[in-house]
Amino acid sequence: MKKTKSTKPRKPRKSAKKDSKKSKDYFANSVSAKVEVKRAVSGLGLFSAEPLKKGDFVIEYKGTPMTFEEAEYHPGKYLFEISTRVTINGASRNNTARYINHSCKPNCDPDVKKGRVLIFTTRAIKKGEEFTYDYGKEYFDQFLKPGGCKCPACLSKSKSKSK
Ligand SMILES: [Zn+2]
Numbered sequence: 001m002k003k004t005k006s007t008k009p010r011k012p013r014k015s016a017k018k019d020s021k022k023s024k025d026y027f028a029n030s031v032s033a034k035v036e037v038k039r040a041v042s043g044l045g046l047f048s049a050e051p052l053k054k055g056d057f058v059i060e061y062k063g064t065p066m067t068f069e070e071a072e073y074h075p076g077k078y079l080f081e082i083s084t085r086v087t088i089n090g091a092s093r094n095n096t097a098r099y100i101n102h103s104c105k106p107n108c109d110p111d112v113k114k115g116r117v118l119i120f121t122t123r124a125i126k127k128g129e130e131f132t133y134d135y136g137k138e139y140f141d142q143f144l145k146p147g148g149c150k151c152p153a154c155l156s157k158s159k160s161k162s163k
Pocket residue numbers: 103104105149150151152153154155
């Protein structure tokens with residue numbers, strides 16, 4: 001993966017939209033969807049092993065909570081900011097959700113509930129389809145913009161442009 005030379009002091013991290021209005025009781029039936037880790041366009045990705053409906057729970061982004069200050073000095077791309085004070089470090093291998101790639105036209109959306117990051121579909125998903133969500137502007141600007149975003153939406157855009 002490309003290293004950036006930016007000296008910006010603030011570490012980029014993924015973030016969810018703060019004011020989610022979803023009100024379902026996720027914890028009552030928070031069984032993860034059937035997923036598989038497979039080769040994606042760039043590196044590995046997380047794919048659905050079953051058809052899903054819009055709004056279905058996919059998986060939890062699991063990790064160790066860190067304070068804002070700890071996260072500032074922590075290397076890695078698996079930081080997920082859940083509030084201005086707490087960031088989850090999801091670098092652990094048992095965090096299967098870390099395989100979900102960024103897309104500018106995603107089919108999932110992370111929702112922060114009681115300090116947990118839960119990922120839901122935003123539309124129906126076919127069996128074998130790759131899960132994606134928007135990593136947020138900060139992450140995009142730091143890690144994706146410099147080399148050009150390689151998400152499926154951007155790739156198909158640049159393909160149709162070069163025709
Ligand atoms: Zn993109």
